[in-house]
Amino acid sequence: MTDTPTIPVFDGHNDTLLRLHMRGDDDLGVGAFLNGGVGGHIDLAKARAGGLAGGMFAIFTPSPQLGVDYLELMRAATYDVPLPDRLPLGDAQKAVLAMAALLLRIERASDGAVAVCRSGAEIRAAMARGAFATVLHIEGAEAIDADLDALHVLHAAGLRSLGPVWSRPTIFGHGVPFRFPSSPDIGPGLTETGKRLVKACDELRIVFDLSHLNEAGFWDVAKLSTRPLVATHSNAHALTPHARNLTDAQLAAIRETGGLVGLNFATCFLREDGRMRGDTALDVMARHLDHLIDRLGVDHVGFGSDFDGAIVPDALGDAAGLPRLLVHLKAHGYDDATLEKIAWRNWVALLERVWGE
Known part of the structure; x- marks a missing residue:
């Protein structure tokens, strides 16, 4: 197989804003994304080279007291990485506002090349004109107060997905x-308070991301939510028994609601041995996709790369390597119509189902 499928990709999860924010200067972050050349998995040049047409841009607030390299710890045969305590509300709000502002600054400085989208119609329009379509997502709701006032403010600023x-x-x-x-x-x-958050997100039509939630919390959401269940970046527990992966019962519940699961490219959630190693074959990604499609149906699976937040297979590399994944999946047996669904159509359709647009 030598022909590269000319199929755009809309990705369900990346941590690029955190990587840019950690440079310590917003101007540097804006320039790093628009001009490239400073590493990382995603910038505008890499996106264009790989056909990445857009995605959900996560805001994640790191814990200053974490004190461990969790990517390194997950190279072991077994592991249980220690987790930090709760973040203070004020610290989380400061970080979330800074990263949300960074994405808006990227949009303003891009001269139309980047769009922050708040509806399915805006995503489709951006993709049609060749602009990079981004959606504001928050991973970890520490910046939202118990009264949920911040949720309404952030929604007005463009928040459309929340874990x-x-x-x-x-x-x-x-x-x-x-x-x-x-x-x-x-x-x-x-x-x-979490149950009230589910209901508020339903009312505001904000995607409620189940990716990092434990199983008891997952079933609470399944009972309370009237919207499709979504895990933006998770894999199959039946193939890789990691705490972060979804059981077949959870996948069945997502299917029943017309939801979606985005395949996580992080190797520790793909490999049978659970290790975070770059020397991971693309075949393991195809195996997880096969399982997800078998349990969910072809209309309810997408990509949720975790770019800039994990070690992905060396054979993929970064966003510029996405055509290699599509070529591999085509050789694996997926036709172009199926690849289009997985690559972008399913995500846009899901967002329209949740957002009502």
Whole structure:
């Protein structure tokens, strides 16, 4: 197979804003994204080279007291990475506002090359004119207060997708640790404040991301939410028994609601041995896609790369390497219509179902 499929990709999750924010200067971050040349998995040049047409841009607030290299710890045969305590509200809000502002500054400085999208119609329009379509997402809701006032302000600023937890606890619920091997059935479910957050997100038509939530919390959301269930970047527990992956019962629940799961490219969630190693074949990505499609149906699976937040297969490299993945999947047996669904159509359709546009 030598022909590269000319199929655009809309990705369900990346941590590029955190990488840019950590440069310590917003002007440097804006320039690093628009001009490239400073490493990382995603910038505008790499996106164009790989056909990455847009995606969900996560805001994640790191814990200053983490004190461990969790990517390195996940190279071991078994592991249970220690997680930090809750973040203070003020610290989280400062970081979230800074990264949201960074994305808006990138849009303003891009001369139309980058668009922050708030509806399915805006995503489709941006892709049609060749602009890079971004969606504001928050991973870990530490910046949202118990009264949920910040949720409404952030929604007005463009927030359209929210994960209530990363893996550390919040006032809303409990995440799963980076633990292998392990079940995701770890700890209690949503708090009462978390249940109110689900209902508020439903009313505002904000995607409620289940990716880092523990199993009890997952089932709480399934009982409360009237919207499709979504895990933006998660894989199959039946193939890789990592606490972060979804069981077949969870996949069935997502299918019943017309939801979606985005395939996570992080190698520790793909490999049978749960290790975070770059020397990982693209075949393992195809195996997880096969399983997800078998359990969810072809209309309910997409990509959720975790670019700039994890080690991905060396054979993929970064966003510029996405055509290699599509070529591999075509050789694996997926036709162009299926690849288009997985690569972008399913995500846009899901967002339209949730957002009502």
